[in-house]
Amino acid sequence: MKKLLLSLLIITASAFTCFAQHIQSFSMGGELGLPQGKAKDLYDYTAGFTLKFELPTGVKPLKFIAQIGYTDFGVKRSVKNGFDVDYLPIEVGAKLYIHQFYLEGDVGESTNLNSGYAGPRVALIYAPGIGYTIPALDFDEMDFGLRYEGRVEPGGTMGQVVLRVAYKFNF
Numbered sequence: 001m002k003k004l005l006l007s008l009l010i011i012t013a014s015a016f017t018c019f020a021q022h023i024q025s026f027s028m029g030g031e032l033g034l035p036q037g038k039a040k041d042l043y044d045y046t047a048g049f050t051l052k053f054e055l056p057t058g059v060k061p062l063k064f065i066a067q068i069g070y071t072d073f074g075v076k077r078s079v080k081n082g083f084d085v086d087y088l089p090i091e092v093g094a095k096l097y098i099h100q101f102y103l104e105g106d107v108g109e110s111t112n113l114n115s116g117y118a119g120p121r122v123a124l125i126y127a128p129g130i131g132y133t134i135p136a137l138d139f140d141e142m143d144f145g146l147r148y149e150g151r152v153e154p155g156g157t158m159g160q161v162v163l164r165v166a167y168k169f170n171f
Helices: 002-019
Strands: 025-037 043-056 061-077 085-098 101-112 124-133 141-153 156-170
Touching: 025 124, 025 141, 043 124, 043 156, 061 156, 085 141, 101 141, 101 156
Parallel strands: none
Antiparallel strands: 025 043, 025 156, 043 061, 061 085, 085 101, 101 124, 124 141, 141 156
């Protein structure tokens, strides 16, 4: 776990350094979700966190986004010999603002962090979503997002419907 957190810190610091002159906002958020698809039979809930960067494009309401996170699928108590499954999703995409509402679409890769998991180590991930921002201190905002996230695997998608609550620092 310490190696994972150190890796996330290094990746975040590197991304922030590379894009520092262009980053428009940075958000940190917690997530809670419900498993969907084949995940629904084995897992009760999902929980995690994400770090998200927004960069401007040539069109004012459209933002380029890059995010990294950590997701835990909590196994059901009724599953014998079951265990939680952890993923490290890294995604890029776009966010279109309509006043305080937004539409978002991400695509990327999800790395399986478990040694005993039968699925692929790395898989395609996609996540369409919607959200709403509320002004907070100074220029910052609270960001409330709802999305479907799917990890494409042989035999079906490991999906989740996720609620993200984040604090967004605007620069």
